[in-house]
Amino acid sequence: MTDVDISKAATAAVGRPEIRNTGLLRQSLSIAKRNLIHIKRMPEMLMDVTIQPIMFVLLFAYVFGASIDTDSPAGYREWLMGGIMGQTIAFASFIVAVGLTADLDKGIVDRMRSLPINPAAVLVGRSMSSLLHSSIGIVVMSVTGLFIGWRIRGSFLDALLAYALLLMWGFAMIWVGILVGSAMRSVEAVNALMFATMFPITFLANTFAPTDPMPTWLRVVAEWNPISSLVQAVRELWGNSPAAPDSAALPLQHPVLATLIWTVVITAIVAPLALRAFGRRTAT
Amino acid sequence: MPRSDFRRDRDESRMRLSAQTSSVGRMSSQPAIEAEDLVKHFGDTHAVDGVSFTVPEGSVLGMLGPNGAGKTTTVRMMTTLTKPTSGTARVAGHDVVKEPAAVRSSMGLTGQAATVDELLTGRENIRLIGSLYGLPSAYIRSYGDELLERFSLTEAADRTAKTYSGGMRRRLDLAVSLVATPPVLFLDEPTTGLDPRSRVELWDVLRGLVKDGTTLLLTTQYLEEADQLADRIVVIDHGKVIAEGTPLELKEQSGKAALVVTVSHADQLQTAAGLMRDLVDEIHVDESARQITAPAEGLRDVHRVATAFESSEIVLDDLGLKRPSLDDVFLHLTGHRAEPTTEEEATA
Known part of the structure; x- marks a missing residue:
């Protein structure tokens, strides 16, 4: 079987097919498709958007549920859902970073860059598959939520807007992922860094506990945490929480607008840094 | 396979190609690969420090040197992956800095580690790269099958590359690089980490490609490999070309x-x-x-x-x-041996 047929191989260079530039979208889709085949081959890659958030939902709902007081009409479980969704979509950065570092590390990115394709296709393809990956998490959690009594109590359009905000947030997080993925040299380093930063950042907010009982300084930090705006917006749009009290920080008073501003600001700051880090990483 | 089949294949390919022959004919007046005083600095490190060479169409240049000599950096500049600090290089007549897209369309690269996607099957690997080249999917399917057969990977075509041996991965890597039939191929240490038998098999495959007109630039730490495959050799050490010539000329130089x-x-x-x-x-x-x-x-x-x-x-x-072996040549030129020691190889 290992006998290589030389005479046949010799004809390889004779015919030259026409190379066509199919454009960024098709090229990105090819790469995204490849990333999705990875998920198909290793379904355990989806644990971070399936088992883990379900576990969080159940743990928080049943362990803390009894002792945390919220002003949600249907109690803590319903209030919790917006928080968990916010955290899961923030972890989209994690998914991008891990995938990108692995590809950089294994030389896959270099191989792609040596092809006559738009150089952005590697990043766009990675972003597409990561957003889909995170979206699976949002769907899984919505279903889990329905089982434990979570309901959308707002209008259909508001509910849709909430999901759209989550996706937008995921888009901003992709840049964080590209930055971290380009800067870190191994998947282990990405894991360590992301655990050490994304976990505290997503907890130091209104995700799992209301902010008003917090000490003042902590409350200010938590309420200005961009993720709190997203979570508050999603909760309000789903009718899971009344509007933030007057004492809350400014972003929570206008959570939808604040979320839009935060995503634009985060993207504007992180995207150039991410592209520079990626450029530097691949240029050496 | 019977010889007549082989000839018929070739004749058919020639006919398919007849429209292109005129442009190929024009190309042959210039070298397929050219580097002029290429320099790459990383901070204070002079990874490549003024490297020049030319590779005529259809020939093989062996770039020989120890680990860290600047071989990979040179290949990365030639394949548009990194920009030279100074100097110029052309692949199939296209400037690597000014016309990177044209360069990428005319060459294939097989990197130092076999960069096949482990979670994709052999066939999927070829399909992915073929689709990125914008080749029609029917073409990728039929030509992909042909490539898999040529490289003895038909049986393993639908297994993930993770299950492949080192030699199979290298062959798949090469098959993937060939899907768009590039006239110029860069191979960065193509046989590093292979057992002797797989190495010889890969050499045969490469000889076959050259026989049919592909221009090769291959880097290697193995003197025997350069001796076996290369028409000309540049010996590179500390980012500089320290000797150049045919394998025989180099051997004669050293005594x-x-x-x-x-x-x-x-x-x-x-x-x-x-x-x-x-x-x-x-x-x-x-x-x-x-x-x-x-x-x-x-x-x-x-x-x-x-x-x-x-x-x-x-x-x-x-x-x-x-x-004198090329090993003696290297020792003579640099004062140290080119082959990696066994420990280096084990950790590589």
Whole structure:
């Protein structure tokens, strides 16, 4: 079987097919498709958007549920859902970073860059598959939520807007992922860094506990945490929480607008840094 | 496979190609690969420090040098992956800095580690790269199957590359690089980490490609590999070209052939040495190897010495002419050996 047929191989260079530039979208889709085949081959890659958030939902709902007081009409479980969704979509950065570092590390990115394709296709393809990956998490959690009594109590359009905000947030997080993925040299380093930063950042907010009982300084930090705006917006749009009290920080008073501003600001700051880090990483 | 089939294949391919021949004909006036005074600095490190070479169309250039000599950085500049600090390079006539897209369309790259996607099957790997080249999917399917067959991967085509042996991965890597039939191929240490048998198989595949007109630039730490495959060799060390020529020219540069006599019994070594001293100007005795070495002009010297030993009592294991290996060449040029030590290889 290992006998290589030389005479046949010799004809390889004779015919030259026409190379066509199919454009960024098709090229990105090819790469995204490849990333999705990875998920198909290793379904355990989806644990971070399936088992883990379900576990969080159940743990928080049943362990803390009894002792945390919220002003949600249907109690803590319903209030919790917006928080968990916010955290899961923030972890989209994690998914991008891990995938990108692995590809950089294994030389896959270099191989792609040596092809006559738009150089952005590697990043766009990675972003597409990561957003889909995170979206699976949002769907899984919505279903889990329905089982434990979570309901959308707002209008259909508001509910849709909430999901759209989550996706937008995921888009901003992709840049964080590209930055971290380009800067870190191994998947282990990405894991360590992301655990050490994304976990505290997503907890130091209104995700799992209301902010008003917090000490003042902590409350200010938590309420200005961009993720709190997203979570508050999603909760309000789903009718899971009344509007933030007057004492809350400014972003929570206008959570939808604040979320839009935060995503634009985060993207504007992180995207150039991410592209520079990626450029530097691949240029050496 | 019967020879007639092979010829028919070739003839058909020629006919398919007839429209392109005129442009190919024009191309042949210029080298397929050209580097002029390429320099790459990373901070204070001068990874590549003024490298120039040309590779005529259809020939093989071996870039020989130890780890860290600047080979990979040179290839990365030639393949548009990194920009030169200064200097120029052209691939199939296209400037790597000014026309990177044209360069990428005319070359294939097989990197140092086999960069196949482990979670994709062999067939999926080819399909992915083929679709990125924008090739029609029907073409990718049929030509992909052909490539898989050529590289003896048909049976493994639908298994993930994770399950492949090192040799199979390299072959798949090469098959993937060939899906768009690039006229120029860059191979960065194509056989590093392969067992000797897989290495020889890969050499055969590469020879086949060259026979049909592909221009190759391959980097290697293995002198034997450069000797086996390359038409010309550039020896590179500390980012500079320290020697250039055909394998034979390089060998001749580093000295003459040597006559080596190995005696069977250690106690006859001194007698043999005495006998040789009368016949040649200068000898070197290696007691542990029971060997006597002397510079030799050619077969006449061999004959003279052999006749003398024949009429003596001394029993010989071997008598012969040894040409300097490229290893000797490297040692001669740089003062250190090119081949990685076993420990280096184990950690690589």
